[in-house]
Amino acid sequence: xxxxxxxxxxxxxVLFFVFHTVPVLQGVYYSLTDSPGYGEHAFVGLRNYVNxxxxxxxxxxxxxxxxxxxxxxxxxxxxxxxxxxxxxxRIRFRTALRGxxxxxxxxxxxxVGYIFNYLFSNYVPVLLGELAWIGVVVVAVxxxxxxxxxxxxxxxxxxxxxxxxxxRIDGAGSWRRFRSVVFPLIAPFFTVNMVLSLKxxxxxxxxxxALTNGGPxxxxxxxxxxxxxxxxxxxxxxxxxxxxxxxxxVIVLVxxxxxxxxxxxxxx
Amino acid sequence: MTRVNWWLTGLLAACSLTVLVxxxxxxxxxxxxxxxxxxxxxxxxxxxxxxxxxxxxxxxGYPRAALTSALITVSAVLLTLLTNxxxxxxxxxxxxxxxxxxxxxxxxxxxFVPFPIIMLPVVKQTSMLGLDNQAGLILLYVxxxxxxNIFLYVGYIRSIPxxxxxxxxxxxxxxxxxxxxxxxxxxxxxxxxxxxxTFLWAWNDFLLPLVVLSEAQTLPLVQxxxxxxxxxxxxxxxxxxxxALAPVLIVYVFAQRWVISGVLRGSVKG
Amino acid sequence: xxxxxxxxxxxxxxxxxxxxxxGSAVTLDFFQFKPEAVKTFDRIIxxxxxxxxxxxxxxxxxxxxxxxxxxxxxxxxxxxxxxLNGAGVFGELAAAGVFHDFSRDxxxxxxxxxxxxxxxDLGTFGRGEVNGLPFASNANVVIYNKDLFARHRVExxxxxxxxxxxxxxxxxxxxxxxxLTLKDAWTALPTFNALAANLAPxxxxxxxxxxxxxxxxxxxxxxxxxxELYSHGQPDRLSRGYDEGNRAFAEGRAAMYLxxxxxxxxxxxxxxxxxxxxxxxxxxxxxxxxxxVDVAVTMAREPRHPKEAMAFVExxxxxxxxxxxxxxxxxxxxxxxxxxxxLREVLPxxxxxxxxxxxxxxxxxxxxxxxxxxxxxxxxxxxAFLAELDSEWDKVMERRS
Numbered sequence: 001x002x003x004x005x006x007x008x009x010x011x012x013x014v015l016f017f018v019f020h021t022v023p024v025l026q027g028v029y030y031s032l033t034d035s036p037g038y039g040e041h042a043f044v045g046l047r048n049y050v051n052x053x054x055x056x057x058x059x060x061x062x063x064x065x066x067x068x069x070x071x072x073x074x075x076x077x078x079x080x081x082x083x084x085x086x087x088x089x090r091i092r093f094r095t096a097l098r099g100x101x102x103x104x105x106x107x108x109x110x111x112v113g114y115i116f117n118y119l120f121s122n123y124v125p126v127l128l129g130e131l132a133w134i135g136v137v138v139v140a141v142x143x144x145x146x147x148x149x150x151x152x153x154x155x156x157x158x159x160x161x162x163x164x165x166x167x168r169i170d171g172a173g174s175w176r177r178f179r180s181v182v183f184p185l186i187a188p189f190f191t192v193n194m195v196l197s198l199k200x201x202x203x204x205x206x207x208x209x210a211l212t213n214g215g216p217x218x219x220x221x222x223x224x225x226x227x228x229x230x231x232x233x234x235x236x237x238x239x240x241x242x243x244x245x246x247x248x249x250v251i252v253l254v255x256x257x258x259x260x261x262x263x264x265x266x267x268x
Numbered sequence: 269m270t271r272v273n274w275w276l277t278g279l280l281a282a283c284s285l286t287v288l289v290x291x292x293x294x295x296x297x298x299x300x301x302x303x304x305x306x307x308x309x310x311x312x313x314x315x316x317x318x319x320x321x322x323x324x325x326x327x328x329g330y331p332r333a334a335l336t337s338a339l340i341t342v343s344a345v346l347l348t349l350l351t352n353x354x355x356x357x358x359x360x361x362x363x364x365x366x367x368x369x370x371x372x373x374x375x376x377x378x379x380f381v382p383f384p385i386i387m388l389p390v391v392k393q394t395s396m397l398g399l400d401n402q403a404g405l406i407l408l409y410v411x412x413x414x415x416x417n418i419f420l421y422v423g424y425i426r427s428i429p430x431x432x433x434x435x436x437x438x439x440x441x442x443x444x445x446x447x448x449x450x451x452x453x454x455x456x457x458x459x460x461x462x463x464x465x466t467f468l469w470a471w472n473d474f475l476l477p478l479v480v481l482s483e484a485q486t487l488p489l490v491q492x493x494x495x496x497x498x499x500x501x502x503x504x505x506x507x508x509x510x511x512a513l514a515p516v517l518i519v520y521v522f523a524q525r526w527v528i529s530g531v532l533r534g535s536v537k538g
Numbered sequence: 539x540x541x542x543x544x545x546x547x548x549x550x551x552x553x554x555x556x557x558x559x560x561g562s563a564v565t566l567d568f569f570q571f572k573p574e575a576v577k578t579f580d581r582i583i584x585x586x587x588x589x590x591x592x593x594x595x596x597x598x599x600x601x602x603x604x605x606x607x608x609x610x611x612x613x614x615x616x617x618x619x620x621x622l623n624g625a626g627v628f629g630e631l632a633a634a635g636v637f638h639d640f641s642r643d644x645x646x647x648x649x650x651x652x653x654x655x656x657x658x659d660l661g662t663f664g665r666g667e668v669n670g671l672p673f674a675s676n677a678n679v680v681i682y683n684k685d686l687f688a689r690h691r692v693e694x695x696x697x698x699x700x701x702x703x704x705x706x707x708x709x710x711x712x713x714x715x716x717x718l719t720l721k722d723a724w725t726a727l728p729t730f731n732a733l734a735a736n737l738a739p740x741x742x743x744x745x746x747x748x749x750x751x752x753x754x755x756x757x758x759x760x761x762x763x764x765x766e767l768y769s770h771g772q773p774d775r776l777s778r779g780y781d782e783g784n785r786a787f788a789e790g791r792a793a794m795y796l797x798x799x800x801x802x803x804x805x806x807x808x809x810x811x812x813x814x815x816x817x818x819x820x821x822x823x824x825x826x827x828x829x830x831v832d833v834a835v836t837m838a839r840e841p842r843h844p845k846e847a848m849a850f851v852e853x854x855x856x857x858x859x860x861x862x863x864x865x866x867x868x869x870x871x872x873x874x875x876x877x878x879x880x881l882r883e884v885l886p887x888x889x890x891x892x893x894x895x896x897x898x899x900x901x902x903x904x905x906x907x908x909x910x911x912x913x914x915x916x917x918x919x920x921x922a923f924l925a926e927l928d929s930e931w932d933k934v935m936e937r938r939s
Contacts, residue, residue, distance in 0.1 A: 004443035008358035009371060012351065015411045020378055023389035030388070034938075037388055038611040039634040051937050057930070083283060091277040099524040100284045103291070106520045106527075108472035108488045111509045114495070115294055118502060121721070122309070125777030128721060130916075142286070150528060151535040189535070203382055206474050209492075215723050216776060217913025218906070227384040232605040234904035235630055237388060239937055244384040252380050388612055395613035479609055493600050496573040499804070500785040 030241045037237035048242035058243060060218060061226040062250075064133065068222065069201035072137050076144045076197050077190070083145070084152030085178065098153070105146035113139055113210025120211075132212045132220045139207050144200070148193050155189030156182070191262040195255055202251055223247050298507040305502060317503065324508035327497060328490040334515065337471060337487040340402050344409035344470040345463050352414055352462065353455050356421030357447050363426070372422060378415040383475065391479050400482040408480065409470050417462050420534055424458040425451065461534035464527050471516055487512040564846045566595045569610075569617035571603035572833060574804050578866050586853045593846045595619075611636060616838035618847040619854075624672065624831025625899050629660030632669035637836045640668040645852045648860075653872035656895055657831050669836060671855055674869035676832035677884050678728050678896070679816040681787070681795040681802065686713060687815075692793070694817045694883070698763070701820055705770040708793045717792035718771035719783035723912035727898055728828075729767060729796045730911055732819040733760045735828045735894035743900040746931070753931070754924040761920040763821065767796065768915050776916070788812050800832055802868035802880055816883050826894040827887035832869055904937075905930040 031048055035041030052058055087098055104112065116139045120127040127135030159182060167177045183190070205224040208214060214221035214229065221229075223243070231240030293309060298320055300313040324330065362368035394404045432454070433446050441449065474488045485493065491512055498505035520527060570579050576599050583595045598617070600606040604627040610616065616636055622628045631637065640646040646654070646668050653672045662669050682694060690711055695701040705715035719725045737759045745751035772778075772792065781804075787795040788809040795801065796819075805812060818827045835854050841847040853859060857873055864871040868880050870888065887893060901907050905927070914923035 002443040005358040005362055005368075008354050008443075008447075009368070012355040012411075012414060013371065013374075015407070016375065016378075016414055019390065019393070019408060019411050020381075020386065023386035023393065024381060026389035026392075027385040036630075036634070037608060038614070038636075048937075051933070055933055083280065086276055086280050086283075089276055090271065090273050091280060092272050092274070093277065093281070095525065097280050097284055098528060100287055102524075102528055102531075103287050103517075103520070106468055106472075106516050107513055108474065108491075110472075110474045110488050111491055111512055112290075114491065114505070115290060115509060118297075118506075119290065119293065121777035121779075121782075125774050129776035142290075146287075147531070150531045154532045154535040157532075192535075199380070209474075213723075215909065215912055216720065216916055217723075218909045219913070221909075224382065224384060228387075229605070229906075230904060231384070231388070232608045233602070234902075234906065235608070235627075236904050236934075236937065241385065241388070244382055248380070248382050248385060251382065255380065391609060391612050392614075395615060400613060400615070482610070482613065482615055496601050496781070497576065500781045500808075 027241050028245060030238050031245050032242075033238045035238045036235045037231070041238070044238075048239045049246070051239065052243055052246060057218065058223075058226070061221050061223045064220060065202055065204070065222045065224075068133055068136060068140075068204065068220075069198055072140045072144070072201045073194060073197040075137065075141045076148055077193055079141065080145045080148035080193070081152050081190070084149045084156060085182070087149070087153060088156045098149075101149050102146045104143040105150075107143070109139075109143055109206040110210050112143060113207050116142075117211050128212060129216060132216060136204070136207055136211055136220055139211060140201060140204060143207075144197060148197065151189055151193055152186065155186035159185050187262075187265070191259065194262060195258050198258060199251060199255055202254070294506055294510055294513075297503060298510045300503050302501065302503055320503045320507035321511065323501075323504045324511060327504070328494050328508055329485075330490075330508075330511055333485050333487050333490045336402060336484045338515075340405055340409075340477075340486065341467055341470040343402075343406045344413075345466045347406065347410045348413050348417065348466045349459050349463055351410060352417040353421055353452060353459065354447060355414065356418050357425055357451055359418065360422040360425035361430075363422075372418065375414045375418045376416075378412070379419075387475075387479055394480055395482065400480060402481070402484055405477060405480050408476060409466065409473075413462075413466055413469075416465070420462060421455070421458060424455065428454055457530075457533055460526065460530040464530045465534065468516075563592055563594045564843045566593060566618045566843060566846055566850055568595050568597050568850070569603070569607060569620035570597050570599045571607075571620075571622055572800075573599060573601070574800060575833070575863075575867055578863060582854070582859060582863070586850060589853070590846070590849060593843075593849070595850060607631075616840075618841045618843060619835070619837045619850050621673065621833050621835055622670070624657050624660065624670070624834045625896065626660070626901075626903050628657070628670060628834055629899070630903075632667075632836075633661035633663060635663040636839060637663070637669040638839050638841070639663065640671060640836075641666060643848070645848075645855050646671060648855055648857060648873065650872045652891075653831065657834055659895075660899060663839075670834040671836065671851070672831040672872040673833040673835045673854060673860060674831075674864055674867065675829055675872050676869055677799045677816070677881055677887075678732050678819075678828035678830075679798055679881070679884055680819050681797055681805070682815050682817065683787070683790055683793050684813040684815050686790065686793045690793075694815060695820055696817075697820050697823065702766065704793070705767075709770060714772045714792040715770040716767060716772075716794050716796055717778075717783050717787050718768060718775035718796070719778045719780050720775045720912055720915060721777055721779040721782075723908040725780050725783065725797070726764075726768075726911045726915055727908055728798045729764060729819065730760065730907075731828050731896050731898055733763050733821050734897040736821040736825045737763070738897070743897070747935075752924075753927045754921070757924050757927075758920065761914065761923060764915070765918060765920065784808060799868050799870070799881055803866065806868070814880070816881055818884055818887060824892070826892045827884055828896060829870070829888070829893045830896045830899070831872070901927075901931070902934045902938075904934045 032043060032045060033041040034044050083101060087094060091097070116135070117128070120135050127138065163181055167181045172180070203224050204222045205228070208220055208222055208225050212220045214225050227240045227244050227247070231237045296311070296313055297305070297309065299316045301315065301317045304313055359368050359372050363372065390408070394400050394408070397404070399407060428451065433450055436446050436450050472488060474492070477486045477489050478492070481489070491508060494508070498508070568583070570576065576597065579597055583597060587593060587595060604622070607620070607622070611631070649672050653675060654668065657670055657672050658668060686708070687694070690707055690713065692704045692707055695704050708715040734757070738756050739745070742751055742756050746753070778786070783795065784801055784804040785808055786792065788805045799816070802814065805814065818825060835851055837847045837851055857871070860871040860873060863869065870881065898907055907927070910923055910926055910930070914920065
């Protein structure tokens with residue numbers, strides 16, 4: 001084997017280690033201190049972690065984040081799959097429509113959030129008030145559907161046309177055809193989309209900054225936002241870093257769990 | 269077989285309005301004067317007020333921010349393509365070795381680390397190294413991009429038959445030459461995918477520039493910074509939003525097919 | 539091909555990093571927290587630069603200034619000169635030793651001592667240090683529409699009963715009594731402060747810290763009155779923010795506005811001819827006016843350009859500059875003399891010393907009072923609000939110990 005291969009990966013490894021792994025380790029270290037992010041700090045052991053579990057505000061943020069992420073993931077995937085199936089049927093203007101549906105993916109979510117903020121406050125104020133979490137879902141789904149459509153389209157392209165034909169000759173209705181022919185074949189894409197959507201939605205941040213800033217009250221405070229605002233505005237950097245590490249473990253566990261379940265379904 | 273399903277076409281066209289209406293709304297609002305902001309807001313402007321754009325242009329320092337965004341995005345894309353593909357090549361061709369396989373999982377697992385964990389240490393580190401500027405941000409995009417790009421590239425490279433390289437090796441080419449002469453050109457489709465995804469990420473990103481840059485400001489950042497200065501001049505604010513969205517929208521309109529097929533390819537491999 | 543691209547990138551990077559400041563002038567980094575005052579400071583800077591040709595001042599203003607400043611501190615990048623609201627964050631940063639000690643500087647002498655004390659009480663690094671200078675004081679007042687008051691024959695209220703009666707009169711006449719802007723949670727704080735400063739015992743926070751008192755026992759009157767005021771607002775309060783409130787009030791869409799002196803320039807900026815008056819929220823007989831240091835000026839403990847930074851601070855603290863700022867921004871200069879004509883109606887409070895600091899400055903930021911308050915003003919559950927305030931307080935204190 002050529003020594004050149006080592007030289008190809010070495011700089012990348014060093015840079016990645018310095019700019020990603022070292023910060024992660026530093027984060028872990030800070031989570032065991034009382035640092036506000038600057039100045040002096042003392043080592044406090046696991047106190048931050050113990051306090052996390054006593055803090056109902058943290059719990060509320062997790063509840064909101066999960067509620068939001070689950071609803072947004074399901075809606076995004078249902079809508080994206082429906083539109084992708086529609087787009088791969090025999091329709092006119094397919095390229096143009098596909099192009100339009102993808103637009104939200106190229107736009108900065110912060111700016112999209114500002115635009116929807118204005119729309120909501122002037123036409124559907126309830127989406128920033130009592131039902132603010134739905135407002136966040138609307139914007140998040142509006143944007144995420146775009147990318148998911150493309151992935152489902154990719155999946156649908158892998159289905160040979162004659163399979164459809166065969167099912168049609170069997171006299172299967174379109175719903176049956178979708179359930180028993182199409183869906184099983186694109187199941188891997190469904191798995192990838194569900195896992196990635198949920199993971200992304202669990203980290204929701206920009207949308208909320210632009211729409212509600214976590215309000216009203218703490219109703220739409222996601223875990224990411226709480227880490228940012230509590231850690232910086234509230235000056236509890238170490239405490240919120242401990243929160244971020246717990247959050248990391250939660251995300252990994254959820255993703256593994258989801259993969260297990262969905263892959264088992266794929267095999268059926 | 270060629271019968272067009274018009275009913276479905278109509279339905280999808282109706283659905284596409286959910287995308288088009290907010291965009292249309294943004295455009296007409298940006299062209300209005302504040303006193304025209306009544307009713308449904310969907311009416312065409314009775315009189316076009318171009319000065320909204322001039323005001324927003326000056327207030328947010330548009331040309332500077334746009335240039336900063338463009339510089340960061342273009343550099344991040346080019347460097348990502350040149351470096352990440354190289355790393356992926358080395359990994360893909362040595363996946364049977366424990367070291368390289370470990371490296372693969374090392375990079376890819378970073379996908380699951382939430383940014384808040386590393387945010388503060390990264391801010392400290394970049395400023396300590398004098399990288400709290402455009403160059404530092406570009407470097408971070410290239411390095412953090414490794415996680416997902418390695419995943420994309422490795423899958424693709426492994427589908428390229430090794431026999432192609434062997435022919436070149438017989439001619440006496442070293443590993444580097446093989447990569448640049450044989451593999452890199454073959455990666456063109458995947459480069460397009462990675463390039464597009466990196467472009468969209470770097471251009472639209474908000475949190476990383478917010479915390480890393482100490483002076484320069486990108487287009488999304490200036491929208492955030494000037495949000496309070498827009499006050500209730502919604503029409504100026506919308507002109508500013510539109511100008512911030514415009515470059516990527518224009519590029520997209522012209523390169524639409526190419527962008528979508530690039531993303532499609534990434535997802536089949538992914 | 540690859541190499542030429544890399545060269546291009548390198549060249550572009552190089553050009554961009556060398557593109558600034560060809561001259562040898564010293565550039566001061568001036569962090570300014572107040573979005574309403576950006577233009578005023580631009581003018582002040584312009585005049586300062588005319589006087590000091592070798593110095594260039596770059597004003598930086600960002601939303602969530604305090605968060606942004608903390609991010610910069612993480613970077614160990616303290617601005618040369620900065621303004622901050624005289625509130626909790628200022629105290630925390632001062633106590634952490636981020637700011638210069640002005641106690642031996644001439645410039646500290648111009649400030650009215652009682653006002654300086656309010657600022658020092660928030661926190662200092664060492665005993666007897668002065669880590670910031672009050673540049674402008676504010677007044678927590680109710681702003682009213684003079685025209686609407688005259689038209690409905692309502693006098694500026696001097697007691698709680700008169701205030702509620704006024705609200706009822708306006709309501710009966712189809713005029714919104716108070717314009718509420720709950721989309722921005724903090725906009726409920728001024729009213730909370732005005733009520734808390736007058737209705738809760740003066741030693742409440744000392745007793746709360748010692749564990750001898752609770753919000754639940756000492757604050758029911760505050761929440762009750764707050765709720766009563768908020769029952770006289772417009773229905774779309776949840777989707778309206780501070781900027782929209784200023785505009786709506788300037789357009790005459792409500793008789794009163796529960797804000798503070800800081801909102802007046804924004805309102806005047808929208809409708810220069812608008813006639814407004816102010817009164818202190820009459821929570822009790824002979825109440826005290828809540829006033830704080832709206833803008834404190836300070837500089838880094840180790841500024842990059844100590845001489846120039848001090849020159850700029852000295853320039854800012856010149857009485858004529860402070861007065862001109864106060865005039866334009868409708869503030870009270872923390873000198874001994876009287877303040878802005880718009881605030882004439884509340885000046886007696888200053889003259890008689892019937893002043894109180896902001897109660898919320900005693901509540902740790904991590905409690906996020908404004909979010910709890912916002913929720914209370916939506917669901918109206920006073921007990922739940924106060925109980926949560928107590929439990930958040932306890933949790934934060936436990937995390938700090």
